[in-house]
Amino acid sequence: MRVIYIAGTSHSGSTLLDLMLNANPAIFSAGEVLKLNRQLGINHPRKQNSAPCSCGAPSLWQCPVWSRVDARTRETVGKSLTDLDMLDYGETDAGKAPNALVFKAIADVTGKNFVVDSSKLPKRLAYLMQLEELDVYPVHIVRDPKGQINSVTRKHGGFLKHIFRYELIHEQIRRALKSVPHSVVHYEDLVRDPAGTLASILQPLGLSFDPRQLAWAEAEKHEVAGNHVRFDAKSELVLDEGWRESLSPLRQRAIDIGTLMSRQTLPKTGAVR
Numbered sequence: 001m002r003v004i005y006i007a008g009t010s011h012s013g014s015t016l017l018d019l020m021l022n023a024n025p026a027i028f029s030a031g032e033v034l035k036l037n038r039q040l041g042i043n044h045p046r047k048q049n050s051a052p053c054s055c056g057a058p059s060l061w062q063c064p065v066w067s068r069v070d071a072r073t074r075e076t077v078g079k080s081l082t083d084l085d086m087l088d089y090g091e092t093d094a095g096k097a098p099n100a101l102v103f104k105a106i107a108d109v110t111g112k113n114f115v116v117d118s119s120k121l122p123k124r125l126a127y128l129m130q131l132e133e134l135d136v137y138p139v140h141i142v143r144d145p146k147g148q149i150n151s152v153t154r155k156h157g158g159f160l161k162h163i164f165r166y167e168l169i170h171e172q173i174r175r176a177l178k179s180v181p182h183s184v185v186h187y188e189d190l191v192r193d194p195a196g197t198l199a200s201i202l203q204p205l206g207l208s209f210d211p212r213q214l215a216w217a218e219a220e221k222h223e224v225a226g227n228h229v230r231f232d233a234k235s236e237l238v239l240d241e242g243w244r245e246s247l248s249p250l251r252q253r254a255i256d257i258g259t260l261m262s263r264q265t266l267p268k269t270g271a272v273r
């Protein structure tokens, strides 16, 4: 079993990529696995109720797949999903690797050899890569900084901190992936040329692009957390370039200067060996 880990900043199209990968018959996308416990309604002070699944089940407990994953971990290690903390990066429960147990249970239940985790966080990427039980293939998603920063600023406010964060996160991912085979995907390429871009990710995994991936919204899906696009019923690809209208020339210049390093160093879409 291989874990395809999508790393990047928020607001970079990671949920869209996750859905498009999931529509390949060889792949099951689990969504943002780091939020599994929170989405189950546990281990989070502000969230006491289970969140809906992308399949339409009102809670993960009522989803046919996640309820079976829970049954599977009970059966194999005697622990419910509620006892397996996805944020346990070996600091509190060293050696037990709850993440490895859950990925294995997902693969057993779905019968798929490729499981996507679109958690994005570089820290989680680094942790999963060092787990002996997992074979991780990283996919680094990159969005044009003007698009990403405009989008995240519109939702959360702030401006300069997001320029800093853009540089920091991409640098952390680049450092984690130094001399590790992986794929780089630019969001703009994914939207403009989905078939070619998906093929470039799948080829190093020994998989081929499947035309059904262009109908990702209609595929069976069970992602945990992520952008609202996961509930869309229609597969529509629209390049979000709202920054052209919303960002002042001064802000555009500030982003150009602040993200110079990543713009010069991040590879183009394709496999990196």
Ligand SMILES: [Zn+2]
Binding pocket: 053, 054, 055, 056, 057, 063, 064, 065, 066, 221, 222, 223
């Ligand atoms: Zn579901």
